[in-house]
Amino acid sequence: MKPSQIVSALATLMDIRQPAFLWGAPGVGKSQVVAQAAASRGLELIDVRAVLLDPVDLRGLPRIDAQGAAVWCPPAFLPRAGRGVLFLDELNSAPPLVQAACYQLILDRKLGEYALPEGWTVLAAGNRESDRAITHRMPSALANRLVHLDFEPDLDDWLSWAEGAGVDSRLRAFLRFRPKLLHAHDPLSGEKAFPSPRSWEFVSRILDARPGREALGALLRGAVGEAAALECLGYLDICDSLPETDAVLANPGGVRIPEEPAAIYALCESVARKASDGAMPSLAVLAGRLPVEFGVLLMRDAAATEPSIVETEAFKGWACANSDVLVV
Known part of the structure; x- marks a missing residue:
């Protein structure tokens, strides 16, 4: 359950x-x-x-x-x-x-x-x-x-809890991209640290403390194990390389769309947190330029951040144009 x-x-x-x-x-x-x-x-x-x-x-x-x-x-x-x-x-x-x-x-x-x-x-x-x-x-x-x-861990349940608990938004986006890493425990491996809902909360607290790069790598390996730490660090590097969210919303038709799926996930997550009625036209333009599954992801997260955007003309226009992929 x-x-x-x-x-x-x-x-x-x-x-x-x-x-x-x-x-x-x-x-x-x-x-x-x-x-x-x-x-x-x-x-x-x-x-x-x-x-x-x-x-x-x-x-x-x-x-x-x-x-x-x-x-x-x-x-x-x-x-x-x-x-x-x-x-x-x-x-x-x-x-x-x-x-x-x-x-x-x-x-x-x-x-x-x-x-x-x-x-x-x-x-x-x-x-x-x-x-x-x-x-x-x-x-x-x-x-x-x-x-x-x-008890079986569930990503959607954990994400809902993590948002209310203030877990780092980059971690939430990373685990949405790599859901199998929410809990990956092999009793036969003998590894002391492994990914779990509890250890990802540790990682969020570590990120809040802003340690240096070398210390961060060691701390993440000590919290979630070698393999998960390497993937997470790579995702954090992608997040740091993205343009500022305000710059993306100011020029949604001209910003470069990343090619790597992990980078697109990170872009969608960062932009969705800025959702508002006023930002909706820019969000619709950006969503239209993304691969359709990422456009839906962006709009879903934006609506979760600010539910009132679904009443805007920009959202209705985007939904009409993508009605064939939306599930009612």
């Missing part, structure tokens, strides 16, 4: 307080999706990294009450009231004894003398065994009490 479908599914499960387990490769954004699903329902989120716990951490510490009996004091991170999601991240990476300590909490909503408040749902997540991450096989008794959801 892609992230947007996961959010919808988790919202349903939270409404009925059904425990679930989210399976996915490292770095695809499982934790962020759970947080998004909780926020969509206005629920508090408590994120507990199960792999960092000892078996006694969930039970708490004993004390002696007034009658001389031992009473367990549950840990402060377990909720006492309200409504929310208790998220046990990396649950199947935790040692078997820690997983066993979670059984009663997941299955019976209790842990010794502690009871999970009525308004709370338990969700969990972890890596797949096939990803060769550190995992322990989930006991069948626990697995049978959970709804299991498989």
